[in-house]
Amino acid sequence: MKLADRVEAVPPSGIRRFFELAEEREDVISLGVGEPDFAAPWSAREAAIDSLERGRTSYTANRGMAELRAAIAAHVDDRYDLQYDPDEEVLVTAGASEALDVAFRALVDPGDRVAVAQPAYVSYVPGVTFAGGEVVDVPTRAAEEFVLTAEALERHGAADAELLVLCYPNNPTGATMSRDELEPVARFAREHDLTVLSDEIYAALTYAGEHASIATLPGMAERTIVFNGFSKAYAMTGLRLGYALGPPAAVTAMNRIHQYSLLSAPTTAQHAALDALEHCGNAVAEMRSQYDRRRRFVLSRFAEMGIDCFEATGAFYAFPESPRADAAAFAEALLEETGVAVVPGGVFGAGGAGHLRVSYATGLADLREAMDRIERFVG
Amino acid sequence: MNGRDEDASSRDDGGDRAELRALLSENARHSIADLARLADMDEAAVEATIEELESEGVIRGYQAVVDPSRVEPEPVRALVECNVTLDRETGYDDIAARLVEFPEANSLRLVSGDYDFALEVEGDSMSEVSRFIAEKVAPVPEITQTVTHYIMDTYKERGIEMSDGHEDDRLSVSP
Structure with missing residues (x-):
């Protein structure tokens, strides 16, 4: 069957590859999720x-x-x-x-x-x-x-x-x-x-x-x-x-x-x-304050590890510089060796290369464990 | 007057104090280092503020939330509605001061509505709890009536659910 050229011209999302890698493992702590970890109010x-x-x-x-x-x-x-x-x-x-x-x-x-x-x-x-x-x-x-x-x-x-x-x-x-x-x-x-x-x-x-x-x-x-x-x-x-x-x-x-x-x-x-x-205004405020705490937690942990990360003040993502120049290779190695999934910034287009998207839409206990694993991995 | 209300400043919580109170209420086992990261404070300030909250009596203690159904033998708990009669010499605080002395009394609250005190009692067996209510609570002169409700199952305690919770069914990586 012939597919339309404009569809063939668009590659599948770069996210997909990391999704597949992460799915292969059992013990993954994912900081690669682009949606809230809360249920709707x-x-x-x-x-x-x-x-x-x-x-x-x-x-x-x-x-x-x-x-x-x-x-x-x-x-x-x-x-x-x-x-x-x-x-x-x-x-x-x-x-x-x-x-x-x-x-x-x-x-x-x-x-x-x-x-x-x-x-x-x-x-x-x-x-x-x-x-x-x-x-x-x-x-x-x-x-x-x-x-x-x-x-x-x-x-x-x-x-x-x-x-x-x-x-x-x-x-x-x-x-x-x-x-x-x-x-x-x-x-x-x-x-x-x-x-x-x-x-x-x-x-x-x-x-x-x-x-x-x-x-x-x-x-x-x-x-x-x-x-x-x-x-x-x-x-x-x-x-x-x-x-x-x-x-x-x-x-x-x-x-x-x-x-x-x-x-x-x-x-x-x-x-x-x-x-x-x-x-649900109060529920939003409560979730927001939870995200904000996690944001501060993640940013402090990166700062302590010596990983360069600008102070993200919105959404539920931090975008640190990858400790190795090739962020995709780093993310793959991190996943393989520690079970922590993050998304290399390059999949989000121009200007993203060399960075990692780290989602903190994850419970604090998992977030702490993931940060400990990252620290050991880069240390 | 109730001793807890003497120092009004101890209730004037804001900013860092409120944030630490919220964090510790959620999880009293956060390390000082994590509290500092979560509240965006330095560790010394976290320690000082917690000490302040403790010494002022804002924070009264720290406990584990235990699922009673997973404890062998399962403790028996009851909610006791207590009606009391007051006179010129005896107020709610005086009655409460007697009841809180019993180690069997887990919690005691003055409530609005059909009865005065909601007393939660815990013991090793139903007979122990019954005996305590009959021999120690009911005879208190100001207590005119008690209604005892044995707790049959606990689903949520202090904001924490006793079920094994919701699986995270999100895709492991998503845009």
């Missing part, structure tokens, strides 16, 4: 169960249940003082990943250039490629704490791009960007008329100050699509529920694809999400 799970008991198993409106869209808009208004019309500017999707995919398909014409700040979540580059776009790699640097700068955008040719994709708090680095740091990026986007796709799925997991959204900067809401969801903040990854916020024309275009491919996001998950927004 009970209140949200109960809402899902309740919706099933009441027989709420039909499709919802394409854009998502009106009540959920209103709750999302109210949450965002409350949090960022940004107003989105629930009827026109909110799209509920099967995870933020689906929202990103439909955004690429809705906004990218074949040959369009899409600047992607990297290292970054593994789906952006393939998503752009599947949509026929050309990726412009914009690497960020450890020396700048993996913050995206206007100079990097300029230097790597983002001025000619149609779109800019960024993700802060960042997977895989754990970097965050303050309002002041976002300002020059916003200016660059306005000057060069870039549409910005801002993946803010880790927004709730910001440990130094409040998360800043680029959409809140002057003149940005009208050129920005914000992606968020329930996977990370509410530990609901498996329920697959996210959303996009943006100008009506963009959201309508995204919905046109979404209505044909998904029809509507999973109904059970939408009920859980509504409850999450209404009742």
Whole structure:
């Protein structure tokens, strides 16, 4: 059977190889997991169960249940003082990943250039490629704490791009960007008329100050699509529920694809999400404080081992420099000899090589044991 | 007045004190070094703060949470509802001061609702616990009535579940 060229052009995720290696062993402590170790708050799970008991198993409106869209808009208004019309500017999707995919398909014409700040979540580059776009790699640097700068955008040719994709708090680095740091990026986007796709799925997991959204900067809401969801903040990854916020024309275009491919996001998950927004703020705060403790623990342990690691202040990742230049070889050896799985930074694209993504979405006892093993291994 | 309330400053917890209290409540066996890493403090400050919390009586002790069903012989525990009568000379604190002296009394709380004290009692056998309640608790002059509930099974104690917990069924490596 003939496969489409654009699919053949995209290699399988580099994560896959480490997954297979880790699966071969029994005693693995994995610091390679990109999802919370908590279960979704009970209140949200109960809402899902309740919706099933009441027989709420039909499709919802394409854009998502009106009540959920209103709750999302109210949450965002409350949090960022940004107003989105629930009827026109909110799209509920099967995870933020689906929202990103439909955004690429809705906004990218074949040959369009899409600047992607990297290292970054593994789906952006393939998503752009599947949509026929050309990726412009914009690497960020450890020396700048993996913050995206206007100079990097300029230097790597983002001025000619149609779109800019960024993700802060960042997977895989754990970097965050303050309002002041976002300002020059916003200016660059306005000057060069870039549409910005801002993946803010880790927004709730910001440990130094409040998360800043680029959409809140002057003149940005009208050129920005914000992606968020329930996977990370509410530990609901498996329920697959996210959303996009943006100008009506963009959201309508995204919905046109979404209505044909998904029809509507999973109904059970939408009920859980509504409850999450209404009742799970404390649970999020509690998980956040647990992550923050582990973050401090991991960063201190790396510092004590003499492993160079910038102070990641978001998501649940640290991104230390690999003790050996070849991070992939180091990660493989570490897994083989100690059973600790980490992901080499190179799989997350430009700027990631030579680093390791270390997830601290793992209980403290395992985290301590993993750090002890790493210390012995590098010592 | 209750002696615990005399020093109001001991309840004025914030910042590092609150963080250490939370960490120790979760796991009292964290090492000083780990507490320092988790709370972003230096070790000397951790030790000093814990000493402070202990000497002020904020932290009253450290215990293991034991699953009674895994202990041979399984201890017998009962919740005893106690109703009391007060007079000018005798307040709740006075009655409590007598009850806490019994080593069989595991916990004692003044509660709102249909009865006054919730007393948890532990012994080696049902007869031992019954005898204790009949001979030591019920005869206390201010105690007008007791209702005893034997504990049949324990599912969660001090925030810790007694089941073997949820398997981590996440993919071992994911993006």
